[in-house]
Amino acid sequence: NESLASYDPEVHAAIRAELDRQQSTLELIASENFAPVAVMEAQGSVLTNKYAEGYPGRRYYGGCEHVDTIEQLAISRVKELFGAEHANVQPHSGAQANAATMAALLQPGDTILGLDLAHGGHLTHGMRLNFSGKLYNVAAYHVDDTTYRVDMEEVQRLAVEHRPKLIVAGWSAYPRHLDFAHFRKIADEVDAYLMVDMAHFAGLVAAGQHPNPTPFADVVTTTTHKTLGGPRGGVILTNHADLAKKLNSAVFPGQQGGPLEHVIAAKAVGFNMAASPEFRDRQIRTLLGASIIADRLAAPGMAEAGVSVLTGGTEVHLVLVDLRESELNGQEAENRLHSIGLTVNRNAVPFDPRPPMVTSGLRIGTPALATRGFTEQDFAEVGDIIAGSLVPAFDDKVANRLRDRVINLAAARPLYPEL
Numbered sequence: 001n002e003s004l005a006s007y008d009p010e011v012h013a014a015i016r017a018e019l020d021r022q023q024s025t026l027e028l029i030a031s032e033n034f035a036p037v038a039v040m041e042a043q044g045s046v047l048t049n050k051y052a053e054g055y056p057g058r059r060y061y062g063g064c065e066h067v068d069t070i071e072q073l074a075i076s077r078v079k080e081l082f083g084a085e086h087a088n089v090q091p092h093s094g095a096q097a098n099a100a101t102m103a104a105l106l107q108p109g110d111t112i113l114g115l116d117l118a119h120g121g122h123l124t125h126g127m128r129l130n131f132s133g134k135l136y137n138v139a140a141y142h143v144d145d146t147t148y149r150v151d152m153e154e155v156q157r158l159a160v161e162h163r164p165k166l167i168v169a170g171w172s173a174y175p176r177h178l179d180f181a182h183f184r185k186i187a188d189e190v191d192a193y194l195m196v197d198m199a200h201f202a203g204l205v206a207a208g209q210h211p212n213p214t215p216f217a218d219v220v221t222t223t224t225h226k227t228l229g230g231p232r233g234g235v236i237l238t239n240h241a242d243l244a245k246k247l248n249s250a251v252f253p254g255q256q257g258g259p260l261e262h263v264i265a266a267k268a269v270g271f272n273m274a275a276s277p278e279f280r281d282r283q284i285r286t287l288l289g290a291s292i293i294a295d296r297l298a299a300p301g302m303a304e305a306g307v308s309v310l311t312g313g314t315e316v317h318l319v320l321v322d323l324r325e326s327e328l329n330g331q332e333a334e335n336r337l338h339s340i341g342l343t344v345n346r347n348a349v350p351f352d353p354r355p356p357m358v359t360s361g362l363r364i365g366t367p368a369l370a371t372r373g374f375t376e377q378d379f380a381e382v383g384d385i386i387a388g389s390l391v392p393a394f395d396d397k398v399a400n401r402l403r404d405r406v407i408n409l410a411a412a413r414p415l416y417p418e419l
C-alpha cells in the first residue's frame with residue numbers, strides 16, 4: 001500500500017503535470033468543470049472495490065448495505081434537484097444514458113429525429129458513425145440560416161414527414177434555450193416520445209437559471225460533469241413509472257454490468273452541492289461571464305476582423321464565435337488562445353465552409369472559470385484577452401502581454417490550493 005508517487009512515479013508525475021496545467025491556464029471548454037475535492041474524495045474511495053449489479057434493495061451480490069445507502073441518496077437528491085419522480089444514476093456517461101434510453105424506447109430500425117451534429121447536436125443524437133446512427137433511422141433538424149436558432153417549423157415538418165418514434169431535444173453547441181413546450185406539442189402530434197438531453201445545461205436548470213425540461217419530456221438525460229460540476233457520469237430521469245422500469249432494465253442488465261458505486265457516491269455529493277446557494281451564485285456568474293464575453297466579441301471592432309457571435313449573444317454558459325468572415329480559421333484561433341494560456345475548442349459553425357478538422361468557429365464556455373470564483377470584472381478581462389487574440393494586430397509582442405494578463409488572472413483565482 002505505497003503512495004502513488006512511490007508505487008508509480010510515471011503516472012504520478014503526469015497527474016501532477018495535469019494539475020499544474022489546470023491551475024496555470026484558464027479553462028474555457030464549455031463541457032468542462034472542476035469537481036470539488038469532496039467529489040474527488042468520494043470517487044477515489046474504497047467503493048471502487050464493490051460489485052453491486054442490480055438496484056438498491058435488489059442486488060445480485062452480498063455486502064451491498066452501504067452502497068445501497070449511497071445509491072439511494074444519489075437517487076433522492078437528483079429527483080429533488082430536477083423535480084423528477086424516477087431516476088437512474090448508474091449510466092457511466094452521458095452517451096450511455098442516451099444509449100440506454102434509446103434501447104428502452106426503440107427497436108433497431110425505428111426513426112429518431114435529432115439536431116444535426118453540424119448544427120450543434122451531439123454524436124448520440126443520430127450521427128452516422130455513432131450507435132444512434134447505426135441502429136436507428138435518423139432524420140435531422142437544423143438551425144435557421146438567418147437566425148441560427150432551431151427551426152421549429154422544420155422540426156414540425158420533419159416530424160410529420162418521418163413519423164419518428166423519438167424526438168431528441170438537446171445540444172452540445174447551441175447558445176439559446178430550446179422551446180420544450182413546442183417540442184412536446186410536436187411529439188404529441190406524431191405520437192413520438194420526447195427525450196431532452198440536458199447534459200450541457202443541467203447545472204443551470206438545477207440552479208433555477210434555465211427552463212426545466214423535466215415536466216415536458218418523457219425522459220431527460222444528462223451528464224453530471226459539465227455545468228452540474230460533479231464527477232464524470234450520466235443520469236436518466238422520468239416522471240412515468242412504466243418508463244422507469246424499462247429504463248432501469250435497459251441500463252442493467254441491458255447495457256452495463258456492475259455500477260460504478262464510487263462514481264455514484266461522487267454524484268450524490270455533487271447533487272448535494274448543486275442544491276446549495278453557493279451553486280446558484282456560481283451558475284449566475286457562469287451566465288454573466290458568458291454574456292460578457294459574447295458582448296465583447298460581438299462589439300463593432302470585432303466585425304472588422306471578421307469575428308462575430310452566433311445568434312448575437314447567449315442565454316446559456318457558452319458563446320459560439322463565428323469566424324467564417326475571418327482570415328483566421330477555428331484551428332488557428334484555438335492555437336492562438338492556447339499559446340497564451342486559454343483552453344477552448346474549435347467548433348464547426350452551422351453551414352461551415354471549412355473542413356471539420358479546421359472549422360470556422362470556437363466554442364467558449366464559462367462553467368469552469370465560474371467554479372474558480374471568476375467575477376464580473378474577471379470575465380470582462382477574459383473577454384478582452386480573447387478579443388485581443390482574434391484580431392489581425394496579434395503578434396509576438398501582443399501575445400506576451402496577453403499571456404501575462406492570463407497569468408495574473410490565474411494567480412488571483414487559485415484552483416485547488418489544497419492539492
Ligand code: PLP
Nearest residue numbers: 093094095122171172197199223
Ligand atoms: N449529450 C450531450 C448533449 C453532450 O454534449 C455530451 C458530451 O459531450 C454527451 C451527451 C455525452 O456525454 P459523455 O461524454 O459523458 O458520454
